[in-house]
């Protein structure tokens with residue numbers, strides 16, 4: 001870890017790295033409140049955990065959304081052509097597996113919450 005990394009913090013909004021002295025995030029423009037600067041290692045770990053959890057949840061939502069979109073398109077294709085489209089089946093299957101996998105990952109992630117010191 002070099003000196004620059006040591007003195008940097010993560011933006012609570014976008015997670016981007018910024019100098020510990022910065023008042024505004026250069027990545028998303030969020031105001032960095034004082035607590036972010038005071039954050040000790042425990043809180044930093046906790047924030048990283050929250051951010052990581054949100055990321056997995058977002059990916060899960062996208063996978064579920066993509067699954068249902070594909071299923072809806074498949075229904076339309078079936079309605080017009082009378083047969084199921086193999087590619088759409090593959091995508092739907094893939095999204096379902098991905099969704100289940102992300103759901104499991106999120107569940108495992110939620111179990112290992114780091115303690116938050118306040």
Ligand SMILES: [Zn+2]
Pocket residue numbers: 011012013014015016025026027028029030
């Ligand atoms: Zn930011």
